[in-house]
Amino acid sequence: MTLYQATASAPVNIACIKYWGKRDTKLILPTNSSLSVTLDQDHLRSTTTSRADPSFERDRLWLNGKEEDIKAGGRTATCITEMKRLRKQEVEDKQPNEPKISEYSVHIASFNNFPTAAGLASSASGFAALVSSLAQLYHLPVSPSTLSLIARQGSGSACRSLFGGFVAWEMGSASDGSDSYAVEVAPQAHWPDLHALICVVSDDKKGTSSTSGMQRTVETSPLLQHRIKEVVPKRMKDISKAILDKDFDSFARITMADSNQFHAVALDTEPPIFYMNDVSKSIIALIVEYNRVSVANGGGYKAAYTYDAGPNAVIYAPKENIKEIIQLIVKYFPQHEGLFKDVFGLFGGADLNSQGGVVEGFNENVAKKFEVGAVKGLIHTRVGDSPRALGAEETLLGSNGLPKTLA
Amino acid sequence: MTLYQATASAPVNIACIKYWGKRDTKLILPTNSSLSVTLDQDHLRSTTTSRADPSFERDRLWLNGKEEDIKAGGRTATCITEMKRLRKQEVEDKQPNEPKISEYSVHIASFNNFPTAAGLASSASGFAALVSSLAQLYHLPVSPSTLSLIARQGSGSACRSLFGGFVAWEMGSASDGSDSYAVEVAPQAHWPDLHALICVVSDDKKGTSSTSGMQRTVETSPLLQHRIKEVVPKRMKDISKAILDKDFDSFARITMADSNQFHAVALDTEPPIFYMNDVSKSIIALIVEYNRVSVANGGGYKAAYTYDAGPNAVIYAPKENIKEIIQLIVKYFPQHEGLFKDVFGLFGGADLNSQGGVVEGFNENVAKKFEVGAVKGLIHTRVGDSPRALGAEETLLGSNGLPKTLA
Numbered sequence: 001m002t003l004y005q006a007t008a009s010a011p012v013n014i015a016c017i018k019y020w021g022k023r024d025t026k027l028i029l030p031t032n033s034s035l036s037v038t039l040d041q042d043h044l045r046s047t048t049t050s051r052a053d054p055s056f057e058r059d060r061l062w063l064n065g066k067e068e069d070i071k072a073g074g075r076t077a078t079c080i081t082e083m084k085r086l087r088k089q090e091v092e093d094k095q096p097n098e099p100k101i102s103e104y105s106v107h108i109a110s111f112n113n114f115p116t117a118a119g120l121a122s123s124a125s126g127f128a129a130l131v132s133s134l135a136q137l138y139h140l141p142v143s144p145s146t147l148s149l150i151a152r153q154g155s156g157s158a159c160r161s162l163f164g165g166f167v168a169w170e171m172g173s174a175s176d177g178s179d180s181y182a183v184e185v186a187p188q189a190h191w192p193d194l195h196a197l198i199c200v201v202s203d204d205k206k207g208t209s210s211t212s213g214m215q216r217t218v219e220t221s222p223l224l225q226h227r228i229k230e231v232v233p234k235r236m237k238d239i240s241k242a243i244l245d246k247d248f249d250s251f252a253r254i255t256m257a258d259s260n261q262f263h264a265v266a267l268d269t270e271p272p273i274f275y276m277n278d279v280s281k282s283i284i285a286l287i288v289e290y291n292r293v294s295v296a297n298g299g300g301y302k303a304a305y306t307y308d309a310g311p312n313a314v315i316y317a318p319k320e321n322i323k324e325i326i327q328l329i330v331k332y333f334p335q336h337e338g339l340f341k342d343v344f345g346l347f348g349g350a351d352l353n354s355q356g357g358v359v360e361g362f363n364e365n366v367a368k369k370f371e372v373g374a375v376k377g378l379i380h381t382r383v384g385d386s387p388r389a390l391g392a393e394e395t396l397l398g399s400n401g402l403p404k405t406l407a
Numbered sequence: 408m409t410l411y412q413a414t415a416s417a418p419v420n421i422a423c424i425k426y427w428g429k430r431d432t433k434l435i436l437p438t439n440s441s442l443s444v445t446l447d448q449d450h451l452r453s454t455t456t457s458r459a460d461p462s463f464e465r466d467r468l469w470l471n472g473k474e475e476d477i478k479a480g481g482r483t484a485t486c487i488t489e490m491k492r493l494r495k496q497e498v499e500d501k502q503p504n505e506p507k508i509s510e511y512s513v514h515i516a517s518f519n520n521f522p523t524a525a526g527l528a529s530s531a532s533g534f535a536a537l538v539s540s541l542a543q544l545y546h547l548p549v550s551p552s553t554l555s556l557i558a559r560q561g562s563g564s565a566c567r568s569l570f571g572g573f574v575a576w577e578m579g580s581a582s583d584g585s586d587s588y589a590v591e592v593a594p595q596a597h598w599p600d601l602h603a604l605i606c607v608v609s610d611d612k613k614g615t616s617s618t619s620g621m622q623r624t625v626e627t628s629p630l631l632q633h634r635i636k637e638v639v640p641k642r643m644k645d646i647s648k649a650i651l652d653k654d655f656d657s658f659a660r661i662t663m664a665d666s667n668q669f670h671a672v673a674l675d676t677e678p679p680i681f682y683m684n685d686v687s688k689s690i691i692a693l694i695v696e697y698n699r700v701s702v703a704n705g706g707g708y709k710a711a712y713t714y715d716a717g718p719n720a721v722i723y724a725p726k727e728n729i730k731e732i733i734q735l736i737v738k739y740f741p742q743h744e745g746l747f748k749d750v751f752g753l754f755g756g757a758d759l760n761s762q763g764g765v766v767e768g769f770n771e772n773v774a775k776k777f778e779v780g781a782v783k784g785l786i787h788t789r790v791g792d793s794p795r796a797l798g799a800e801e802t803l804l805g806s807n808g809l810p811k812t813l814a
Contacts (some may be wrong), residue, residue: 223671226633253677260679264630264671270660271695272667278685290680 005051007394010128010387012044012120013037013160013167014196015307016255017223017235018070018262020210021218027177028156028193029056031218032232035185035239036167037316038159039196040384043343045127046125048110049396050133054402063110063126065405080153081129082107086150088329089136103139109396114379120198121210121308127154128161132387144386147167148182151351164188164385166243169237188385191246195319195344199329200377201311208273210309213266219272227265232258248318251303252291255316259306266309275309279333279374282367283313286328289339289366293359322380324359331356335374340378352378384399411508412458413543414801416442417535419451419527420444420574421603421721423662423713424642425669427617428635434584435563438625439639440509442575442592442646443567444723446603447791450750454527455517455536456803457544463512469810470517470533486537486561487513493557494545510544515540516810521786526604528617528715534561541795551793555589571595571792573650574709595792598653602726606736607784608686608718615680617716620673627677628691634672639665654709655725659698659711662723666713673716682716686740686781689774690720693735696773700766716754729787731752731766738763739774740782747785759785763769 013036021031059080071075087102109131112122131151135142148159152169159180160167165187172179196238208216217224235254242250266273276284284305291301302316303325317325323346334353347355358364398404420443428438466487468475477483494509517536518527538558542549555566559576567574572594579586615623624631642661649657673680681692691712698708709723710732724732730753741760754762765771805811 222628222638223633223668226630226637230633231629233770257675257677260677261630261675264675267674268664268668270664270667272691274688277688281681281684284679 002053002099004053004099004104004137005048005392005395005397006133007390007392007396008132008387009041009045009047009051009137009276009390010125010132010161011041011164011384012039012114012125013157013306014039014306015157015160016239016251016316017232017258018308019156019169020214020262020265021224022156022214024175024177025215026325028152029177029180030171031224032168032228033169033171033236034157034160035166035236036157037194037196038161038164038165038188038384038386040381041388042384043367043379043381044114044120044125046112046129047390047394048108048126048129048133048398049231049394050106050108050130050137051102051401052104052106052137053401054104056107059105059108061108061110061163063406064112065403075154076129076130079127079150080134081113082150082153083131083134083138083140086140086142090140090142091138098139098155103160106134106137106403107397111396120312122314123155124157124161127158129389130154131158132162132389136389143315145183146217149177149180152177152182156402162387165190165383168240183265184242185240188383191243192383193319194248195317195322195380195382197317197322197325197329198379198381199283199313199315199333199375200379201283201313202276202374202376203277203311206378207275207310212402213269213273213309216273217265221268223268224265227261249300252301252316255304255306261269263307275311276307277311279370280307281312282328282332282370283315283375285366286332287315288327289363290325290359293361296361319344319382325366326352326378326380327355327357328359329375329378331358331369333370334372335378341380343380346380408706409506410458411460411506411511411544412456412799412802412804413540414454414456414797414799414803415450415536415539416448416449416454416797417532417539417568418571419446419532420564420792421446421713421715422564422567423658423723424639424645424665425715426563427621427669427672428631429563429621431582431584432622435559437563437576437578438583438631438679439635440576440578440643441564441567442573442643443564444573444601444603445568445571445595445793446786447788448795449791450640450786451521451527451532451787453517453519453532454797454801454803455515455533455540456801457513457515457537457540458804458808459511459513459544460808461511461675462512463808466512466515467509468515472810472812476661482534482561483537485535486557487541487769488540489557489560490538490545491545493547495548497547497549498545499596505546505721514808518803528564528717530562531564531568534558534565535794536739537561538565538569538795539796543796552588552691556584556587559584559587559589569794570663572597572790575647592647593650595790599648599790601655602724602729602787602789604722604724604729604732604736605786605788606690606720606722606740606782607786608684608690609780609783610684610718614682614717620676620680620716623680624672624676626677627752628672631672634668638668656707659708659723662711662713670714682717682718686777687714687718687720688737689739690722690778690782692773693739694722694771696733697766699770700748703768726751726789728807732760733759733785733787735766736748736782736785738765738776740777741779742785743779743783750786750787753787
């Protein structure tokens with residue numbers, strides 16, 4: 001008997017032009033276009049196995065081994081239904097000999113290789129992996145942009161994780177969402193030396209969820225409309241050009257300005273929404289000073305911070321600057337020993353806390369030194385590729401159709 | 408021989424619609440109108456004595472007993488020159504018998520009754536007291552609005568301290584600044600039960616000065632222009648109406664929204680400017696929750712926070728709510744014992760830290776409890792009156808023409 005099963009992994013993406021606000025909350029249609037960098041799945045990924053079987057009684061989903069309820073009409077159900085519809089329409093109806101597996105229920109197991117506690121949004125990579133594994137299971141002859149239309153309905157930013165490299169989510173204008181999808185601006189291979197350092201910041205309190213937060217901004221911020229109409233369209237053009245030109249200085253300026261403006265409209269919300277804390281702000285002060293020194297010496301910007309709906313910093317930089325940046329961060333934010341994975345071999349096994357330091361001319365008073373744990377982890381990664389089809393040996397489902405850890 | 412001398416005091420004001428951005432940095436002409444509440448001089452004031460004497464060789468100024476350099480063409484020099492010009496034009500030229508004291512040099516001594524460390528901007532009350540004492544010395548037959556034109560050139564927000572009660576600074580449009588002055592929206596007596604609680608917040612690092620910060624915002628924030636053109640004009644009208652109607656709910660909503668928006672455009676600046684810290688944000692969370700409980704019980708807003716270019720909170724509220732608000736703040740921000748001046752006798756001598764508590768239905772998890780000193784002081788005051796002419800016994804200058812503490 002044939003086993004209808006496929007396993008895929010999908011990457012995390014971090015936006016440079018931020019998505020904040022929906023014009024349609026059910027279809028997840030945004031109020032502005034956005035643009036992100038896909039990060040390397042070698043370091044951060046969601047892996048998902050989907051299996052279709054006539055013996056399955058209903059669609060079921062496990063995240064990191066724990067079963068999640070698939071609510072009727074909810075986001076996960078929508079994605080599964082849409083993928084089954086595509087299977088029927090694009091494969092079974094056109095090629096009557098293909099098995100009618102769109103009629104079977106599916107079991108889906110998904111696993112994130114990064115801890116939830118890291119505060120990295122896993123919904124983007126998670127829904128991209130879900131959609132990718134089902135596309136593979138169903139042998140769908142469709143483009144990543146088409147798949148992005150479906151992933152978008154799981155989690156808006158998930159649509160951008162269907163591509164590697166540099167990805168735009170075009171907001172579109174159709175009321176059915178048919179033109180609101182992701183497109184590749186440039187592939188990973190265009191600018192592989194763009195690296196990223198994620199600073200995982202400890203936080204006392206739970207922040208506002210992005211889903212509810214962005215709608216409060218849409219409803220109450222007088223500044224958001226100006227951002228949508230006047231600011232973002234120009235920034236989308238400008239940063240796309242900066243990427244195509246591999247012009248890091250422009251890329252950095254736009255990325256930082258747009259992170260700031262996203263947090264500005266969050267603050268212009270009633271009641272105001274704060275995602276960055278004093279640690280986040282100190283990291284900004286360090287990057288601003290690091291760039292100032294470079295510019296004062298006749299150079300350009302050497303690093304760009306960006307913050308999503310939480311206190312974590314993501315610092316983009318050309319790979320040759322990352323060692324200096326880690327040394328800078330560690331000087332102000334000493335790390336728990338042995339946690340850092342030096343995947344690019346920058347420090348030759350040395351204890352990270354012994355490596356702290358600043359570049360010449362750096363004003364050390366722009367921030368104070370924090371206690372160990374204020375930045376509770378550093379993850380070094382780089383621009384990465386699109387979702388991957390994995391071999392049968394990578395399956396997360398056992399022969400009994402349940403996640404392997406539960407089998 | 409006649410002693411030509413006068414002493415005046417002037418109040419602090421705290422804006423509800425914020426001034427942020429100059430269209431002319433020399434004349435101090437703002438990019439938008441603003442509106443403030445004048446605070447009570449019984450609690451917070453600058454006191455200034457000005458003396459004109461033919462024996463004085465040059466204009467001299469002492470702040471809190473320390474001599475300050477009066478730079479030629481600087482802000483203080485401009486104010487003194489303008490006041491002498493008015494003396495000549497309005498008094499001496501019209502009434503030839505009046506003494507020509509505009510030709511004498513002046514000695515000026517000024518004293519703030521609140522510590523500089525409190526982080527309260529003293530330039531507004533300081534320049535208002537300077538101009539008021541000179542106006543008194545020179546017997547100028549001019550209106551407070553005319554004096555506000557001169558105080559404005561010392562420090563923009565000083566123009567609003569020429570009036571008591573509720574004061575608008577009309578931005579004007581003339582390039583010489585002749586229509587950019589303060590006007591009274593309503594006097595102190597209109598709404599005397601509006602009180603204020605100042606929470607003095609401890610801060611690690613020195614913030615960006617408002618003078619340089621606001622010009623960086625003018626130059627780099629894409630959102631500021633929208634605020635100037637579209638948002639502030641409507642808010643000026645709406646909050647003026649709220650004040651005239653003594654409609655605290657509307658007053659509070661607009662005040663908090665405008666504080667948030669000022670900090671939003673500061674954050675939208677390159678590099679971004681942060682004035683609020685984690686303590687400031689926690690006070691916001693407390694006030695938001697305190698209002699939420701009131702609204703959930705069918706009431707309106709009971710308190711309004713506002714933040715200037717620093718981490719201190721000013722909380723406006725009807726006087727009947729102030730005791731509850733102090734109890735709320737003290738529960739999360741315990742105070743150093745004995746510091747609080749209970750000028751309105753709310754606690755009958757009890758230790759403040761024993762009085763902490765929240766209203767019924769309050770979600771205590773919206774903030775964490777901080778260490779003693781995170782909020783390093785509380786000042787309870789209320790809407791106040793316009794600058795006061797003080798008697799000769801209040802002089803700050805000794806018979807030798809030097810400040811009394813130096814005499």
